[in-house]
Amino acid sequence: MATHDGSRTVEAVQTTLDIIELLLERDGAGITEIASELDRSKGTIHGHMATLSQNEFVVKEGDTYRLSLRYLELGEKVRDRLQIYDVVTEELDDLSASCGELAQFAMTEHGRAVYIYKSAGENAIQSASSPGKREYMHCLSLGKAMLAHMPRERVEEIIDRHGLVGYTENTITDPETLFEELEAIRERGYAFDREEKIEGLRCVAAPVTTKDEIVGAISISGPASRFEGDFYEEELPSMITRSANVIEINSQFS
Amino acid sequence: MATHDGSRTVEAVQTTLDIIELLLERDGAGITEIASELDRSKGTIHGHMATLSQNEFVVKEGDTYRLSLRYLELGEKVRDRLQIYDVVTEELDDLSASCGELAQFAMTEHGRAVYIYKSAGENAIQSASSPGKREYMHCLSLGKAMLAHMPRERVEEIIDRHGLVGYTENTITDPETLFEELEAIRERGYAFDREEKIEGLRCVAAPVTTKDEIVGAISISGPASRFEGDFYEEELPSMITRSANVIEINSQFS
DNA sequence: ATGGCTGTTCGCACCTCTCAAACGCTTGAG
DNA sequence: CTCAAGCGTTTGAGAGGTGCGAACAGCCAT
Numbered sequence: 001m002a003t004h005d006g007s008r009t010v011e012a013v014q015t016t017l018d019i020i021e022l023l024l025e026r027d028g029a030g031i032t033e034i035a036s037e038l039d040r041s042k043g044t045i046h047g048h049m050a051t052l053s054q055n056e057f058v059v060k061e062g063d064t065y066r067l068s069l070r071y072l073e074l075g076e077k078v079r080d081r082l083q084i085y086d087v088v089t090e091e092l093d094d095l096s097a098s099c100g101e102l103a104q105f106a107m108t109e110h111g112r113a114v115y116i117y118k119s120a121g122e123n124a125i126q127s128a129s130s131p132g133k134r135e136y137m138h139c140l141s142l143g144k145a146m147l148a149h150m151p152r153e154r155v156e157e158i159i160d161r162h163g164l165v166g167y168t169e170n171t172i173t174d175p176e177t178l179f180e181e182l183e184a185i186r187e188r189g190y191a192f193d194r195e196e197k198i199e200g201l202r203c204v205a206a207p208v209t210t211k212d213e214i215v216g217a218i219s220i221s222g223p224a225s226r227f228e229g230d231f232y233e234e235e236l237p238s239m240i241t242r243s244a245n246v247i248e249i250n251s252q253f254s
Numbered sequence: 255m256a257t258h259d260g261s262r263t264v265e266a267v268q269t270t271l272d273i274i275e276l277l278l279e280r281d282g283a284g285i286t287e288i289a290s291e292l293d294r295s296k297g298t299i300h301g302h303m304a305t306l307s308q309n310e311f312v313v314k315e316g317d318t319y320r321l322s323l324r325y326l327e328l329g330e331k332v333r334d335r336l337q338i339y340d341v342v343t344e345e346l347d348d349l350s351a352s353c354g355e356l357a358q359f360a361m362t363e364h365g366r367a368v369y370i371y372k373s374a375g376e377n378a379i380q381s382a383s384s385p386g387k388r389e390y391m392h393c394l395s396l397g398k399a400m401l402a403h404m405p406r407e408r409v410e411e412i413i414d415r416h417g418l419v420g421y422t423e424n425t426i427t428d429p430e431t432l433f434e435e436l437e438a439i440r441e442r443g444y445a446f447d448r449e450e451k452i453e454g455l456r457c458v459a460a461p462v463t464t465k466d467e468i469v470g471a472i473s474i475s476g477p478a479s480r481f482e483g484d485f486y487e488e489e490l491p492s493m494i495t496r497s498a499n500v501i502e503i504n505s506q507f508s
Numbered sequence: 509a510t511g512g513c514t515g516t517t518c519g520c521a522c523c524t525c526t527c528a529a530a531c532g533c534t535t536g537a538g
Numbered sequence: 539c540t541c542a543a544g545c546g547t548t549t550g551a552g553a554g555g556t557g558c559g560a561a562c563a564g565c566c567a568t
């Protein structure tokens with residue numbers, strides 16, 4: 001356990017973060033509702049809401065509170081600080097257009113994959129992912145591509161923390177199998193998702209690195225019906241690795 | 255009673271929000287740096303960072319902390335909940351294309367204008383605004399358009415809270431003058447910004463209302479050199495009010 | 509009018525947050 | 539190679555804040 005969870009934390013802050021998370025799920029909530037949901041007294045919640053409201057992190061409309069528009073600012077700032085962002089969007093738009101499928105870019109944080117951008121080609125499937133969405137890494141081509149370029153101890157940490165949750169019968173739930181898969185990905189240069197998260201959904205992903213450091217990964221996703229044979233095993237891999245290369249090269253000049 | 259600021263607040267939460275705001279300004283900071291900036295002990299900040307990090311609101315890279323990619327998720331959710339968003343973007347793209355200038359949409363929160371979306375026509379000026387950016391209302395055409403459709407007491411509250419800061423010699427800094435201006439805007443149906451915030455920048459704005467309730471405002475901005483005569487006083491107002499109307503109508507079916 | 513539901517306020521007891529100091533660690537200078 | 543200075547981290551102990559619960563005020567439907 002390298003993640004020192006033993007650190008002393010601030011419970012009052014924990015409560016506030018719980019409130020924010022609750023407001024993220026529901027679109028607006030009242031004091032009593034929040035209080036009962038989080039098992040805190042109404043007075044306590046009231047104090048927290050007052051603090052959040054004064055700092056404009058929350059808006060009070062009548063008796064219900066909502067997350068404020070400040071989060072647009074925060075999201076925007078965070079995105080603007082990703083230097084590769086513009087390079088990625090440009091290349092993914094090209095990629096999705098030329099293959100007609102769904103192209104995505106993700107980075108990693110706290111041992112999870114975070115979707116940053118997606119670009120839909122004309123035949124692209126619908127995907128539930130949206131920017132900022134966090135997902136376990138072991139069942140995504142994007143995630144495995146990134147894991148493959150991390151030191152083994154780091155991967156073990158991640159497994160310890162998040163486990164290897166199973167979604168379909170193809171999900172890798174055994175650590176040793178995962179390490180073998182990562183080894184194969186490293187040799188190959190790209191990763192597959194053979195319906196490991198969602199039945200019928202297949203993907204190919206390639207890592208994006210700069211100076212041997214992993215910065216993220218890009219992927220192409222589509223239905224199992226189209227993703228098979230040479231198209232799946234040869235064409236798409238070659239397209240995705242080419243795009244990853246373009247991103248790596250272009251990102252050096254920004 | 256309305257929002258009285260006398261409410262008891264939670265100081266520990268205030269500290270955390272100050273930290274977030276600090277990280278919003280700087281791109282990454284260390285414990286000592288944050289501690290000295292906020293006049294707190296290192297130990298205190300450490301505890302707060304541990305809490306924020308465990309909740310994935312912050313990322314620790316080596317010894318520096320940054321805002322995490324979670325804020326992308328938060329920003330996205332907040333934006334998705336604005337029902338008019340899609341209608342607005344579509345119409346503003348049309349508007350900016352047909353007049354060649356910069357078209358923007360803003361809403362109001364905590365007595366301030368918050369930019370939500372902007373669309374640049376081919377001759378559009380550069381603007382420092384970006385989604386989520388908050389600005390005083392009295393010196394913006396967008397802001398005045400919204401103020402004009404608020405009850406007088408609400409406007410007085412806002413003046414009390416934020417004052418009427420002066421930026422140029424045209425900025426309205428006197429409450430009575432402002433109320434007269436708002437009256438004129440109400441009669442006219444649209445608002446001007448005659449270089450009241452930035453020298454050389456002029457705008458026209460129209461409110462967007464549904465069921466007599468103000469939801470936001472749209473504007474066109476451009477250089478004083480182009481924004482004059484009939485174009486500024488007649489053509490642009492007619493375009494902007496037409497667009498506002500389109501948005502109001504279309505937003506009823508969503 | 510009445511009860512039930514909000515959000516709000518307040519006093520009090522307890523716990524938690526904050527501070528300061530000391531620790532281990534890395535870095536750079538001598 | 540040594541040392542000092544900087545960093546983040548941990549800990550104890552104390553003051554102060556925080557949370558609770560009860561009581562209050564307002565709203566709405568019955």
